[in-house]
Amino acid sequence: MIERAARTLANELINRREDINRELSRNGVRFGVTSGGEYHDRLFPYDPIPRIIESDEYDRLEAGLKQRVNALNAYLADIYSDKRIIHDGVIPEEFVYTSAGYFPQVNGVTPPGGVFAHIAGEDLVQGEDGRWWVLEDNLRIPSGASYPLFARDIERRINPKLFREVRVRDNRDYPRLLRKAMDFVSTEGIAVVLTPGRYNSAFFEHAYLAEKTGATLAFPEDLEVMNNQLFFLDYAGNRHRVGVVYRRLSDEYLDPFAFNPDSVIGVPGLLSAYRAGNVAIVNAPGNGAADDKAIYYFVPRMIRYYLGEEPLLNNAPTYMPMFEDDRAVVLDRLGELVIKDVAEAGGYGVVFGRDLDRAARAELAERIAAEPRRFIAQEVIQFKDLDVVDPLTGRETPRKADLRAFVVTGQNTHVWYSGLTRYSSVPGQMIVNSSQGGGFKDTWVLAPDDPNHKPIRRDEHIESVNLMPHSRSHALALVTASKADNLFWLGRYTERAFTTLVQFLPFYDRVMDTDVDAFRPFARALDLPQDFEDFDAFIRSFLYDGDQPDSVRSAIVAAFNNAVILRPELSSRLLQYIELAVTNITDAASRFANAEDIYKQRDIADNILAFWGGVENSTVDPSLKAFIFIGKYVERIDLYTRLNLPASEMAAPMGKLETYSRTLDGMPLPQCFADGVRWLLAQLPERGYPELVERLRMFLDDFGGRSIASEAKDMGQLNAMNMDAERP
Template sequence: MAASAINLAGELVNRREAINRELSRNGVRFGVYKNGEYHDRLFPYDPIPRIIESDEFDELEAGLKQRVNALNAYLKDIYSDKHIIHDGIIPEEYVYTSAGYFPQVNGVTPPGGIFAHIAGEDLVQGEDGRWWVLEDNLRIPSGASYPLFARDIERRTNPKLFREVHVRDNRDYPRLLRKAMDFVSTEGIAVVLTPGRYNSAFFEHAYLAEKTGAALAFPEDLEVVDNKLFFLDYAGNRHRVGAVYRRLSDEYLDPFAFNPDSVIGVPGLLSAYRSGNVAIINAPGNGAADDKAIYYFVPQMIKYYLGEEPILHNAPTYMPMFDKDRKEVLDRLGELVIKDVAEAGGYGVVFGSSLDAAAREELADRIKAEPRRFIAQEVIQFRDIDVIDPETGEASPRKADLRAFVVTGQNTHVWYSGLTRYSSVPGQMIVNSSQGGGFKDTWVLAPEHGSESHERAQQRNESVASVNLIPHSRKHTLSLVTASKADNLYWLGRYTERAFTTLVQFFPFYDRVMDTDVDAFRPFARALDLPEDFEDFDEFIHSFLYDGKNPDSVRSAIVSAFNNAVVLRPELTSRLLQYVELAVTNITDAAERSASASDIYAQRDIADDMLAFWGGVENSTVDVTLKAFIFIGKYIERIDLYTRFRLPEDELDAPLAKLETYSRALDGKPLPSCFVSGISWLLGQLPDRGYPELTKRLQGFLDDFNSRAIAGDVKDAGSLSSMNMDAKRP
């Protein structure tokens, strides 16, 4: 079976460009901050998967379950009776000096008694085949979405081969996650709490919300009343929240309980949690167990709580707090890897062999001064895995680790996959994505039919398959749309229309210039309030089409559409979002080729992307009320543009009819203020454009919208609305 899997992997290598195109088209990204600026970048994907034999994975699975169960028992103990401290297994100074230990949750047992619902266990495989655990990540481990998404694409590239090679299906991760959320939920809906669009793992936040049917919530969308957590919809209605899958650190979770300067937390959330009124996934205070110094004691935890010998092994570790270990570390500083326990993401890791004498002496002084801050480990010579060098197309060995995901609800499950991360530099030992590394899929081969492993897998599959995500996904209706997302839907409609109609009108005017002169283009510029003094006509056209810093450019409209769309992944689905992503890619590529005249006509592809997006929305299962928010914005924008270009009044009948149709879909429902402001502004322009009949009909819309408009502003002052980006058109 392994040989067949290797052959299948070879097929993926031949299709790597197509797979990477699909990943790009679907916005599979990882954010990085460089020089204080946020940059979205594609997470580098390598098509050669890590392949794990079935029996080998069974042993890993047993060891991972054992380890996470012991860590959950430890967390429950240190925040309650503290037996492990009283019995002298772990010195109390290690527990209480951990940066991840929070006395604010002392005495709190979370709903279901589970602290680490999702554990990310980082492992490496030695050259002898033995697996070693390098780290336990119990706070907000990320990365499951990338192999989950990649596998879906891989399966479509060659379905026949996947039928012949039995790889365990990894698509059950959203069900595992949802099952854990439902098990601990107190009462109400489930939400994924993201700190915002510019978090490095925002793609994962939105994608997992989409796949689990949870609502994607920003901090301003939640509020605590009477020690209960509520989700606020755009009309100000409250919806009780029973489970929060939070994707921000403890320190910023609640400014009342932790960092008072946090502007991305939910005030009062910890009080609701302490009262047992909401489950937080993962529980606050879990950092007390994934502290790199506490890692040293995990084998003792397994023996203490479970009465078992550890199945998986720690890397040999030294604790400078212990006199004997400190002497060993200082004597062998040039041979060991030193880790700062306060750092994460590959930061604070120093290989002693890479330091000169002066740097080693400086590090030794720091270890002597702050021994609790560091651990030292033997360097594990772990296996290289081949990756395809993007420049040469040849296989090249790289260091790689494996992040295995363990999900705990009523039972503990190990996901039949994992995130294999590899170094971008040959020989480099640090593989973290934040350090420039890439990722691979992880294939776990299926057990032989009729074996004991096969029976266990069947039982698990039946249990997980019982979780029905469809009712949850259907909740992405207007009742769970927040004020900021209502704004996003409306402006998504306006910006996609702005890009489309502007391009459609652009080409006839541009063609006339070829037959006459640049004066033929002035009416187009005048209609859009653009400068008409074409000192350099070609430069003007380039700026109008491609200049991302020009708020009136086509590129700016498309990027603004994307910025509004990307936060709507759970509501719109990844399938629809890809068309807006594709338009961004096309305009970016065209800008890079802008020296060539042929790129002008590539703009028509962008117009086609907009048509595909609208058609996809119209024919999708997206709730009709959500569609109405998009298309009301779209047709308000179309009427604005048509009247700017002085199109005949009868050509306005169709967009007006569409506006009326989508308005009826919202009969009796409250409406966001952006509808009113958009039509009010347009009515103020029409007298100068000469459309008296249109003015009367739009006044009827305004009267209706005004009667149902919600007073007040969108709670998120940083929402991606055109009001902030283009003062000429609200």
């Protein structure tokens, strides 16, 4: 009965899919895809029809997943220490030591807390007969939990009745499970999420999970190892001890001293600190030795060997070309099997023999015979289709879909009551990985169909962890030099877009009133090109041209590029306004190209006002607010003086600048503050405003005396208004 009710009410989400996708868009829910050698940051397609799993069925999955991950953790502890499973002949040693994921650099190391795989992403499919099969174990840096977590939050608000009447198990405890595991293994110090950077395909998830767990989002250059201890460097150069790193970059790039010496995104010396037991790394380096596609073949043996139990979940029937008998089967049945290159991931290196012509099949057979360790072969499992709403037609169409279940291990092992259901980008396609262009669904795990059953509360099974103290750690003390610049320039770019739009409209009206050259003084004041053949060409360049560095669109995109780094500090709720401004300027450009009006600009200005108001009235640390608003009012004074507004108009922004600067009394300040005021002072003599010059000189004396010199990340030259300083 409960499943029928869930399916009935889930249909209501179909009618709200545009609302849900709009919310996902405005919150920047993205996943990067590389196509044709180019990186594309795109919205991760969401389908409103959830995968629904009944309570009893999921309970069986939960037991099997716990069993499997516990065995894999035992295997990792064994092969990096006593190697009993090798000595006892359960797994041939050549499979262990030839694995690309096996790193002798961590041999003999027991991680803090004794946990290797803190987060496991178990990829499963359900056959047409209803049986579940495990296709892969992902124990290095499994991604994807944030997407159903975020989608569920929107679904609950779009249709609250659905979640009141249908007993879907709550999935909002994932950040708490993750933080609890991190705290369990932490040595001493703060928790950080280590991201390789803004253009990583899963950067949204890195920032979102940092926000939700209260951990600090760190880039490799923000961390430093001294005396085998890991430290986080704030903008003033102070060091903060790090106790646990949730790393989101691959082993080979983690530490150039220990792994790939050419890595420029690693933290030199991190492995030494880890080996000394001074910092925990989630997940542990070397875990790839257990999620190698060839090692997958042996997981049922691990379960029997370490746990003394029969496997509760099925492996896909697998053949190992390293074994002579298996190799003969593979070569004989190549056209019927799916072949996987064990060195690849993300759906790459997977070949269905039936899709190959005779020549390609012969070539693959030669490669398998020459490098049998590199491949495995599996029977093709005819797994279930799930219905997906076609975004173009609105009709439901079947797509292949898998389920990535997340298992979190700290003091205990917990299976998250949700998961990432991924579906293929085209009907019939068997590869559903996110990196292959597919989309995702929410996964509803139903509670027992028992009216007397108490709602399942994870609090009853694990010790509660209060995230509020962690969330307060997003304060000035944990802001790096580069993020200080991000805050300052976020203020400047939002102001630049807002004020140039507001000041442009009177000139626009004058042009409409037949003064066709009225835009030229405006362009001249802002050092914009004036050699346009007509006013429409100027509007196209000034407002919408993303390739024109001085355009409003470029300012909004620059604001977004600074804002997206700051999700943990500012929150997803506030950043959605900047995302909306990006969407609206894109829509406005389309409307103008179709000879429509420029009324959409008002929405952009409203988005920016909403962002500023949200920051001002939020619980964001006052010093962080000051960083943004100092940038904002430095920019406003620059623009007002460029446009030759009356001196009386300078009183308000100057007063605001003084007010926000008092918030930072006694604090060291980022170099960008002094640089911004110094540059502005150099321009003002030509513009007049002698009283303003004197007041700003007092600011410069104060800022310059407290400035902390730093080398901010170079994300391009400051383009607009002929300013020659570097900016993030």
